[in-house]
Amino acid sequence: MEQNLLKKIISFSKRRGFIFPCSEIYGGFSAVYDYGPYGVELANNIKSAWWKTMVQENENIIGLDSAIFMHPKVWQASGHVAGFSDPLVECKKCHTRIRADHFLEEIGIWADEKMSEIEINKLLDENKDKLKCPKCGENNFSKAKKFNLLVKSNLGNFTSDWDKSPVYLRGETCQGIYVNFKNVLDSTRQKIPFGIAQIGKAFRNEITARQFIFRQREFTQMEMQFFVHPEKAKENYERWKKKRWKFYLDNLKFKEKNLKWHQHKNLVFYAKEAWDIEYNFPFGFKEIEGIHNRGNYDLTQHSKFSQKDLSYRDNKTKKEYIPYIIETSAGLDRTLLAVLTEFYTEEKLEKGKTRIVLKLPKNLAPIKVAVFPLLRNRPELIDKARKIFNSLKPEFMCEFDDNDNIGKRYRRQDEIGTPYCITVDFDTLQDNTVTVRDRDTMQQERIKIEELTDKLHKKLNNN
Ligand SMILES: [Zn+2]
Known part of the structure; x- marks a missing residue:
């Protein structure tokens, strides 16, 4: 598939009322998009398909809708305040800021946003002759520096220096699930193993707006966190990997050749295992869902920071433990772009005519x-x-x-x-x-x- 297809999908999406640039009459707003009349129907149908296979069809998975704003301590406990950042370089001539790992990737050098500033700067140094500013063409850059991705707000803060103790817009929906773990346990009949599912918005201060709705500053996640006994983590992880792969084949009707597994080699320190499901976008195979064995990091951190005991007591064995978490985390907007890519068809008819057909599965049709x-x-x-x-x-x-x-x-x-x-x-x-x-x-x-x-x-x- 070629980059040309992406251009066709972008223009099709606007012309037919699926996706509009945000605030377009004011010239648009970078890395944010609006769903039009057919886009919102398609997005809702994808959400329903996900909710049905996760919540409705599994007795031990229940739903949640937690708030976008959360106590600021949540993001300290999760590690986002200290470590949720992208490495950026700045062009010394025109001051364009560029994500260093993507910049290196474009000239064929493998890099990762999780690398340290020192590692990234070493790579940038070694390849400095090959790097040109995409805006002005100069190759004189500042050293790479990490910038935090959390979006700040002044919610509930009426002082002029609110900036010093900001409230964050959530950077991921799963934290809302972790902090409600105890509430769900106490208010439902669930026992481990069980899962909590949530669909909602998340916000990240991404520097580069790339690839249409693939990487946005405001986006929707469809996440499920499955709480298990540590010894059962591996088997549940394998089970969820299989189930999530099947979702794309059975529920969204993607061709299997357009899907690929990608294993994370550079794991964050607490993660036990991480695989992505990648889709064959017009710009290559890229992540649409991550399946992660997060160990007991999240609940341990929230226990520590909140001073509330988040361990689970097994009534049969009388033993207490902090559950492991198996996470399935899918991007709604990415999935929607994958759906458009998969089903956008230009069909040759008789007499040299062509027609454009969106050959959507019927359950997804707006x-x-x-x-x-x-x-x-x-x-x-x-x-x-x-x-x-x-x-x-x-x-x-x-x-x-x-x-x-x-x-x-x-x-x-x-x-x-x-x-x-x-x-x-x-x-x-x-x-x-x-x-x-x-x-x-x-x-x-x-x-x-x-x-x-x-x-x-x-x-x-x-x-
Ligand atoms: Zn420049």
Whole structure:
């Protein structure tokens, strides 16, 4: 796949109402994007698919929605205040700031944001002749320095030097899960092993806005933290690796050749094991989900900083221990970009024509059914089509369209991935049947209006 595909997806996303640059009328806002009318539906459908496989289908996983703002001590305990940082260099001529590890990667030198300043600066020194400022072309840079990624705010602080004791916007959603571990245990029937799942926003002061919605400053995570006995950590880790891989194949219908495992070699000191699932984006294989064995670091740290005992007491063995945590952490926005990459199709038709089709699995399609009157200037067709539309609307996400000609309406629905289009024509007025057109085969069949709801339910459930 080529970089060209990314350009096509970016322009398609805007033209068809999936993704808009944030505050575009003011020139946009770097590394932040808005979901348009079809983007929000697609995002919600991805979230539902995730929630269903994680929460609904697992008796021992429950949901949570914790706040974006948390006690500042949370981020001291987690290590983010001291160590959550990216190495940056600055061009001495034009003062552009660049992420040093990405800069090195671009000239083929493997680097990692977890390297120390000394390690990164050594690599930069060794390769300084090859590095050119992307903005002005000079190759005179400052030494790499680490910058903290947490986003600060003055929430609840009315002094002018709030900066000295800021409240942070959460850098990851999982901390909200760890600090609620005891509350969940005390308020539900769960016993170890069990998991807590959460979907929510997280914020990071990323220096480089790259690759469309892949790396954003405001983004949504879908995370599940599974609490286990230390001796069961390895087997649960392997089980979750398998389950999460299957999600992309069975629920999102990705081709297996577009997925790849990547093992982390440089682990953070507390982590026992870390693998990423990577997707074949137009700019190469990149992480869409991380599966981590975090050991007992998180609960140990929060016990220490909060002075609250977060150990678990096993009622059978009467033993107490700090559980290990197996984490599955997926990015919603990255998954959505992967979905667009996977299903954006330019299909060759007869007579040298092409059509763009978003061949989404039906459960992900923003609009399930579109209803058209054959002609726009015949009130009897419009009335009938409106009646059908109104009867289907409570059942499915539906759209009514009487603009342009029928060919253009089909093309528009194909592009936004609508599985079925219903047309009301003159035969409808005689025999109470409509044509139902299939997005992928473009075949049409006639269906009786009274059977329409049932038949559409059956078709849409058959993913
Ligand atoms: Zn420069």
